[in-house]
Amino acid sequence: MARTYIDLHTHSTASDGSDSPRELVLHAQKHNVTTLAITDHDTTAGLTEAIETGKEVGVTIVPGCELAVQTPYGELHILGLWLTPEAPKLNQAMKELRQHRASRNQIIVQNLQNLGFDITYDEVLALAGSSSVGRPHIARVMLNKGFVPEIRTAFTQYLADGGVAYAPKKVLSPEEGVALLKEEGATVSIAHLAIHRKHPPEWIDDLIGSLRPLGLDALEAYHSEHSAKDVRRVVGLAKKHNLLLTGGSDYHGEAKPHISIGRGRGSLYVPPFVLEELIALRQKQGLPV
Ligand code: AMP
Numbered sequence: 001m002a003r004t005y006i007d008l009h010t011h012s013t014a015s016d017g018s019d020s021p022r023e024l025v026l027h028a029q030k031h032n033v034t035t036l037a038i039t040d041h042d043t044t045a046g047l048t049e050a051i052e053t054g055k056e057v058g059v060t061i062v063p064g065c066e067l068a069v070q071t072p073y074g075e076l077h078i079l080g081l082w083l084t085p086e087a088p089k090l091n092q093a094m095k096e097l098r099q100h101r102a103s104r105n106q107i108i109v110q111n112l113q114n115l116g117f118d119i120t121y122d123e124v125l126a127l128a129g130s131s132s133v134g135r136p137h138i139a140r141v142m143l144n145k146g147f148v149p150e151i152r153t154a155f156t157q158y159l160a161d162g163g164v165a166y167a168p169k170k171v172l173s174p175e176e177g178v179a180l181l182k183e184e185g186a187t188v189s190i191a192h193l194a195i196h197r198k199h200p201p202e203w204i205d206d207l208i209g210s211l212r213p214l215g216l217d218a219l220e221a222y223h224s225e226h227s228a229k230d231v232r233r234v235v236g237l238a239k240k241h242n243l244l245l246t247g248g249s250d251y252h253g254e255a256k257p258h259i260s261i262g263r264g265r266g267s268l269y270v271p272p273f274v275l276e277e278l279i280a281l282r283q284k285q286g287l288p289v
């Protein structure tokens, strides 16, 4: 029998992925992903369609989201898993975060115009057509108009923190982010910890220690951008703080063509015990799965 996969971190067109929620689930099924979390940035807009498609084709959907949180060393990302799509307080907070995104995107586009690029905010909105608009959409407009040879160049030269058109976006604090997700009954994990090279390891260790009592449940150990050494480091941190593990590809479709659903860059594999332990924890907490 073909190997099956678990993927607890993916993006759809509800944010900056290129597959619609339905396409994402169909793609998962085709690639033997049996449990799939949809974790769009700052929106639950894709969840209902994904859940319906999952029921239709036999893929278990974990409704989720990814929130950026601010730290003195730059952003970190947290994942909320097993949310209810209705989640009133979370949806209100995410609506405000999307408004902050809109103001920020307009500043970035203005910066690009000042640099001499013929680009408008309406072009970005038209290309995005999504609930949650972000820098990858701006990058794609730049690529389509021939201003950059690759998405990556748009980030390194212009859009990344330190790039010439960069503007920060207002986000929650780590404590606010964890509290908000916990309040809606989500299981909370810090995403792709090891890719944040600017954050001092001792500081990360302290942060985890301070978020644990607020309800942090897990750390994302398995991720497309984590080396085997990174995985060991995150597993070690999780053991130390008595946290569970999560794992996922961070699939974005054509927006990140080198990342495959379920398998990341080819060697990603989220072991079944990860999902089993998360489900057991939720059951112990009296939360639905
Ligand atoms: P935003 O949500 O607008 O702040 O954009 C952040 C998103 O941009 C991340 O979630 C990634 O999907 C993407 N991203 C960030 N840095 C890069 C990069 N260097 N190359 C390609 N995509 C990136």
Ligand code: ZN
Pocket (backbone or CB within 6 Å): 011, 016, 017, 041, 252
């Ligand atoms: Zn993204």
Ligand code: FE
Pocket (backbone or CB within 6 Å): 066, 077, 191, 192
């Ligand atoms: Fe992320």
Ligand code: FE
Pocket (backbone or CB within 6 Å): 009, 011, 066, 250
């Ligand atoms: Fe992500």
